Amino acid sequence: MIYGAMKFSLGGSLKIAFRPWVEGLENVPARGPAILASNHLSFSDSFFLPAVLDRKVTFIAKAEYFTAPGIKGKLTAAFFKGVGQLPVDRSGGRGAGEAAIRAGIQVVESGGLFGIYPEGTRSPDGRLYRGKPGGLARVALATGAPVIPVAMIDTEKIQPPGQVVPKLMRPGIRIGEPLDFSRYQGMDGDRFILRSVTDEVMYEIMKLSGQEYVDxxxxxxxxxxxxxxxxxxxxxxxxxxxxxxx
Missing domain, CATH: 1.20.5 (Single alpha-helices involved in coiled-coils or other helix-helix interfaces)
Structure with missing residues (x-):
């Protein structure tokens, strides 16, 4: 209920104000589990992508967003919960990474859409960087769910790092065809396969986004x-x- 209301108000406002264009929306299944693997240019990526989808998509968010004190902290927590963000404590190194992976597997196994940024952080200069194999590939191989590559276009121009007020301009979203890695299901302990799966996804994102790739x-x-x-x-x-x- 909260998600639906938040999506209606926020998603509608984003679409009216920024008019994002979308290609490949038909590649997102109407039901069933899938993983959306996107490049990461701006803080706003996690809002524009859900805004154009008919289904709820769950991203991992820092636990601090949900535990900040005061009225502002409560409003922030309500906002992130409302747009489908999942709190995970990422301050504990490897243990934090495992928590994020478990959370992603849980979302997928429940039949949902799980959104992830394989680069692990926002691009510092608009280029596409090497994907980290520990998250995306492990969730995909543990669940057998299809991986759908996504390219966010020009969102870094709307809200560069450190800029609070976004610039009104039109971003784009390109959604590629699903990638099937079910043949590797259960092999999430093989680091060579994890690397291969991740690189294949990053290559598809590069083709969709047109970004320069940095290894x-x-x-x-x-x-x-x-x-x-x-x-x-x-x-x-x-x-x-x-x-x-x-």
Whole structure:
């Protein structure tokens, strides 16, 4: 009931305000389990995709979104619950990852749509990064559910990292044909198969999105960008000190 009301109000508002275009909507099954594997450009990705679907799609969200104190915290928790987000404590390293995988398997085995970002985090520069094999592939191989590749288009221009108020422009969503990995079901302990499945999905996302592919993890790219920014700041500070004669 809460999800339906939230989807009607939020989804309707998003579609009216941003008018997202969609290709391949027929590739999402009307019923039954499936995994939606998407690139990740913006915080708003988890809202635009559900807004254009007739079915509920469940994403994993940080538990902190559901436990923040005060009125703002309660409103945030209600919002995330209302749009189908599933709270998982991701602060505990490997244990957190296992919790997310179990949650995804539970959603799929109950016949639902499970949404996941194989890159593990938002792209820092709009390019597509290497998928992490621990989540997507393990849920797919544990359940035998089809994997549907999804490409979000231009959402990073609407709400770049750190920008609170989104820019009104038209994003796009391309949904590819389902990928069947049921032949590998039960082989989720084989790291070579996990890597192969993940790479196949990322290749399909790349074709749908048109993004440049980078064969490193997005988390590593973010560290490199942060380190480079720090280095440049230190150089600028040093030059400023030298000019002032300090």
């Amino acid at each position: 490193i993890y997005a988390t590593a790219a973010k560290r490199q960008i942060a380190e480079e920014a720090k280095r440049k700041a230190e150089e600028a500070k040093k030059k400023g000190t030298e000019r002032s004669g300090g």
